[in-house]
Amino acid sequence: MMITEALSMTDTIQQAAAIQEAGTHQDTDTTLEFFNPFTPGFEESPYEHYRTLRDTHPVQEHPMGFWFVSRHADVSKVVRDARMSVVSRNLAAGPISEQINLLIADAPLKRVSMVVTDPPDHTRLRSLVGKVFTPRSIAAMEPMITGLVDASLDRIADAGAFNLAEAFAYPLPFTVITTMLGMPDSDPKRLLELTEMLVIALEPPGVNPEFNLKMMMAVEEAEVELSGMMREIIEWKRKNPADDVLTALIQAEHNGDLLTNEELVAQVMLLYLAGHHTTVNLIGNGVVALLRNPDQLALLQSNPDLIGNAVEEFLRYESPLQETSRITVAPYQIGDREIPAGALVVACLGSANRDERVFGPDADMLRIDREQARQHVSFSLGAHHCLGSALGRLEARVAIGRLVARFPRLALAGPVRWNGRINVRGAKEIPVTV
Numbered sequence: 001m002m003i004t005e006a007l008s009m010t011d012t013i014q015q016a017a018a019i020q021e022a023g024t025h026q027d028t029d030t031t032l033e034f035f036n037p038f039t040p041g042f043e044e045s046p047y048e049h050y051r052t053l054r055d056t057h058p059v060q061e062h063p064m065g066f067w068f069v070s071r072h073a074d075v076s077k078v079v080r081d082a083r084m085s086v087v088s089r090n091l092a093a094g095p096i097s098e099q100i101n102l103l104i105a106d107a108p109l110k111r112v113s114m115v116v117t118d119p120p121d122h123t124r125l126r127s128l129v130g131k132v133f134t135p136r137s138i139a140a141m142e143p144m145i146t147g148l149v150d151a152s153l154d155r156i157a158d159a160g161a162f163n164l165a166e167a168f169a170y171p172l173p174f175t176v177i178t179t180m181l182g183m184p185d186s187d188p189k190r191l192l193e194l195t196e197m198l199v200i201a202l203e204p205p206g207v208n209p210e211f212n213l214k215m216m217m218a219v220e221e222a223e224v225e226l227s228g229m230m231r232e233i234i235e236w237k238r239k240n241p242a243d244d245v246l247t248a249l250i251q252a253e254h255n256g257d258l259l260t261n262e263e264l265v266a267q268v269m270l271l272y273l274a275g276h277h278t279t280v281n282l283i284g285n286g287v288v289a290l291l292r293n294p295d296q297l298a299l300l301q302s303n304p305d306l307i308g309n310a311v312e313e314f315l316r317y318e319s320p321l322q323e324t325s326r327i328t329v330a331p332y333q334i335g336d337r338e339i340p341a342g343a344l345v346v347a348c349l350g351s352a353n354r355d356e357r358v359f360g361p362d363a364d365m366l367r368i369d370r371e372q373a374r375q376h377v378s379f380s381l382g383a384h385h386c387l388g389s390a391l392g393r394l395e396a397r398v399a400i401g402r403l404v405a406r407f408p409r410l411a412l413a414g415p416v417r418w419n420g421r422i423n424v425r426g427a428k429e430i431p432v433t434v
Contacts, residue, residue: 050351072355080382084326092342164430173279182244197222281320281426310368316376322350
């Protein structure tokens with residue numbers, strides 16, 4: 001792999017800061033502020049920074065080479081618009097395309113996952129995988145998920161104090177996706193290590209301090225190892241079919257078409273990444289939000305039927321995936337700004353979900369009975385709306401609902417520590433007592 005010249009993180013941040021300090025709207029003389037995840041306090045809560053961007057610079061050409069969009073209306077337009085692409089070859093030449101191309105240069109699997117394909121390939125892949133993720137099939141998993149949740153709660157009942165992220169939020173989605181797929185005995189610890197490494201590639205390009213030659217090579221090695229494990233498992237499953245999702249994926253047919261081996265590997269890896277890490281964050285972040293807002297915890301405990309809407313509010317309030325991106329294939333107008341063809345547009349889901357223009361002046365407050373909660377964009381919109389959103393919602397409803405019912409005195413026992421991710425944002429340490 002050949003690494004081309006790239007701006008160092010320090011130089012780039014200094015450049016961004018200098019432009020931010022000097023930049024002004026030509027017509028209003030208002031100081032600009034650019035997206036900067038190194039703003040003090042950003043890791044604990046990025047939302048004040050997002051508010052400033054929405055109010056002062058909602059559609060911005062960032063000094064690092066991408067466009068950043070932060071208002072709900074604009075984010076919704078970008079992610080829903082079928083004219084936008086997700087295929088990296090549509091990027092214009094520049095530092096961003098160099099970085100992305102380096103990451104995928106020796107990883108062709110990324111090109112056959114449905115999240116990075118445009119129609120007609122995306123339509124075909126989604127139709128095949130969608131045959132497995134039907135509302136009926138997801139609903140049928142509730143007894144299995146309930147059993148797993150209750151068994152987990154039994155294990156932690158006598159612990160007194162523990163890290164809820166590690167003991168509860170983290171293992172549950174992994175066990176669910178593994179059981180759902182019908183995976184044979186494997187090394188769960190190694191699977192988790194590999195998927196943790198791959199999550200780094202989901203961070204926004206150009207602003208990831210971990211994105212360097214050593215880390216790129218580690219991500220590539222993790223993908224090679226994980227894809228090899230998936231190939232072996234798929235071959236085993238072909239010889240040992242069962243009533244599970246992996247067998248259904250192997251057998252899924254659309255207009256006489258089946259998933260190829262490479263496509264199967266890519267979709268299963270996607271399920272592990274999307275089906276695990278985002279759900280971990282949804283559960284963990286939702287519990288943190290409740291424990292930091294005891295009035296809302298009491299409301300849920302006194303009215304457990306609110307759990308469905310509460311999950312929507314958790315998704316809005318602390319989105320487990322903060323950003324998604326699209327690529328313009330032609331000049332694209334948002335408000336008074338024209339984005340050129342070949343540009344990477346980062347749509348900030350986390351900012352859109354706190355937009356007062358949609359959610360009102362209390363958008364920064366947690367309200368589990370909020371009527372507009374479902375207007376969040378945490379699962380994206382349009383053709384790339386998350387196919388596993390119903391499963392994530394189900395896991396969160398069961399997990400959080402049964403947790404707060406089982407432990408009425410659940411409380412934080414110390415400071416929450418976040419995972420340091422800009423995009424896949426989640427709490428990694430949630431010290432609690434029961």
